[in-house]
Amino acid sequence: MSIRVRFAPSPTGYLHIGAARSALFNWLYARKLGGKFLLRIEDTDLQRSTDESTRSIIDGLKWLGLDYDEEIVFQSANAPKHRAAANRLIAEGKAYRDFTPKEKRDDATMKEGIAERARAHAAEGTDHRSNPFRDLSAEESDRRATSGEPFAVRLKIAKEGRTHFDDIVYGPQERNYSEIEDLVLLRSDGHPLYNLSVVIDDIEMGITHVIRGQDHLTNTHKQVLLYEALNTPVPQFAHLPLILAPNKGKLSKRKHGEVVSLTTYRDRGFVPAAFRNFLALLGWSPSETKEILGLQELTQEFSLAGIGRANSIFNFQENDPRHWTDDKALWMNAEYIRTMPIDELLPMVKAELRANRLWRDEYEDDAREWLTRAVALIRQRFHTLKDFSEQGRAYFSDDFDFEPTAVNKNLKKEPRLKELLPAFAEKLEQVDTFSAESAEAALRQFADEQGVKAGLLINGSRTMLTGQAVGPSMFEVFEILGQNRSVERLRSGVPWFAIADALGDV
RNA sequence: GGCGCAUUGGUGUAGUUGGUUAACACGCUGCCCUCUCAAGGCAGAGAUCACGGGUUCGAGUCCCGUAUGCGCUACCA
Numbered sequence: 001m002s003i004r005v006r007f008a009p010s011p012t013g014y015l016h017i018g019a020a021r022s023a024l025f026n027w028l029y030a031r032k033l034g035g036k037f038l039l040r041i042e043d044t045d046l047q048r049s050t051d052e053s054t055r056s057i058i059d060g061l062k063w064l065g066l067d068y069d070e071e072i073v074f075q076s077a078n079a080p081k082h083r084a085a086a087n088r089l090i091a092e093g094k095a096y097r098d099f100t101p102k103e104k105r106d107d108a109t110m111k112e113g114i115a116e117r118a119r120a121h122a123a124e125g126t127d128h129r130s131n132p133f134r135d136l137s138a139e140e141s142d143r144r145a146t147s148g149e150p151f152a153v154r155l156k157i158a159k160e161g162r163t164h165f166d167d168i169v170y171g172p173q174e175r176n177y178s179e180i181e182d183l184v185l186l187r188s189d190g191h192p193l194y195n196l197s198v199v200i201d202d203i204e205m206g207i208t209h210v211i212r213g214q215d216h217l218t219n220t221h222k223q224v225l226l227y228e229a230l231n232t233p234v235p236q237f238a239h240l241p242l243i244l245a246p247n248k249g250k251l252s253k254r255k256h257g258e259v260v261s262l263t264t265y266r267d268r269g270f271v272p273a274a275f276r277n278f279l280a281l282l283g284w285s286p287s288e289t290k291e292i293l294g295l296q297e298l299t300q301e302f303s304l305a306g307i308g309r310a311n312s313i314f315n316f317q318e319n320d321p322r323h324w325t326d327d328k329a330l331w332m333n334a335e336y337i338r339t340m341p342i343d344e345l346l347p348m349v350k351a352e353l354r355a356n357r358l359w360r361d362e363y364e365d366d367a368r369e370w371l372t373r374a375v376a377l378i379r380q381r382f383h384t385l386k387d388f389s390e391q392g393r394a395y396f397s398d399d400f401d402f403e404p405t406a407v408n409k410n411l412k413k414e415p416r417l418k419e420l421l422p423a424f425a426e427k428l429e430q431v432d433t434f435s436a437e438s439a440e441a442a443l444r445q446f447a448d449e450q451g452v453k454a455g456l457l458i459n460g461s462r463t464m465l466t467g468q469a470v471g472p473s474m475f476e477v478f479e480i481l482g483q484n485r486s487v488e489r490l491r492s493g494v495p496w497f498a499i500a501d502a503l504g505d506v
Numbered sequence: 507g508g509c510g511c512a513u514u515g516g517u518g519u520a521g522u523u524g525g526u527u528a529a530c531a532c533g534c535u536g537c538c539c540u541c542u543c544a545a546g547g548c549a550g551a552g553a554u555c556a557c558g559g560g561u562u563c564g565a566g567u568c569c570c571g572u573a574u575g576c577g578c579u580a581c582c583a
Binding site for chain 1: 507508509510511512513514516517518519520529530531532533540541542543544545574575576577578579580581582583
């Protein structure tokens, strides 16, 4: 039988990075083994589900390069099937109607409520099988139902026994029936609940392997019980360790903000392949030590056997702009930016420049070769795509800012530069065949004539031409910027005015 | 309260059926390179493998207990 896996997010917000990783692993597993990767939107919570989040989930998958097979399944559309299944179980005596009035539950005190109830039950000697409606006769149950009395539907779990399944990641799992309550299948308003819906849909979709977060590990026993009640073969399960925040807590939007949202990484200049690569390494490791893996390689290398069991920490530092997300993710992004085929990078750079009104149409034809060279030069020390429009702005526009620290370090400390640099501009203008080499020769000669160190002129030029203290080899910059712009910028008074402004005098 | 899962340097991980100085990547420190910053090269700091008991000639690797964390325990998903 061929492999069928699914990714089943609920559309109640952005695509969470933990969910994104589940999607990735499912996708890799399917692609590796020639199976199908299906998408199911679990929108049964109609109040919280939005079309917008459904769209963002689809966009997110697309961004990561994860394509899905077949039509998207919307779980809400299957509710009639879920109800039918519950009714069938009632008819077969495997489920029963519970006429106990619905209790009010408060989300905030839910955990305490559970513990309290557990203590009370222990004190009273009641257990999970003590529901008075468990053994109500079918006639009586039908009579009360038809008379309009509200009821929930619960699965009737045998008094004695154990469930077991072999988790591909966590190994053999066992649980006593006494630990599992008669779970509710249908709410008293007829709304099907999670465990029922998942099982029915997975059966319906022919899912062979359920690969999902470890938070469902103990729920799985209930689902196994449901498969058995339904007389359906139980799929294989593979639970994934969780991704935790630096304080080892659960990652949540409310507490941790946008770092947990996949779209953040897109919006802050991540190359999809880099983030995907990083995500793959959270909880999984390849058999080879190589860690930079493209989609092809990931697919080839991927194996459920390589998934670990311990939760991993996503190490970001909220208030530190330099380490706003995991260092390794940032490093990996830089690695991709500097080493990926330039033709694949160019469209991303284009999008970034365009978004900042730095894109010019000639980059598409006449200046295409120039753009390629410029990008190849500056990408070497960039960490995100954002850098192309921020640190790299001076390469694409004459309207760029001078970093105060650069001005201080490279211009202000040597007053003679105010005359030296324009004078050097004269020399540069004389150069016949302008190139990195000829610019270097001109600069070094000029430095000799003036009796100053070449480094002084080089660093000063860097700041005059790019507004920054750091950047590529200066002679390459001259060449990329070209003779005219180089000369012009060396003559410009802008940074000197900037100094005057900063110092408050003229 | 109950049940389950986990625990290797700051972080992500490797450590195949127990066998010498616990490996790799990120990060960190120093040096080299150099016009700056990266990249790259070299060197280095950092782990009594959560703790305590066992089993064994020998345990990160097996067993028991403890602690801590996480998860589930809901007419949420």
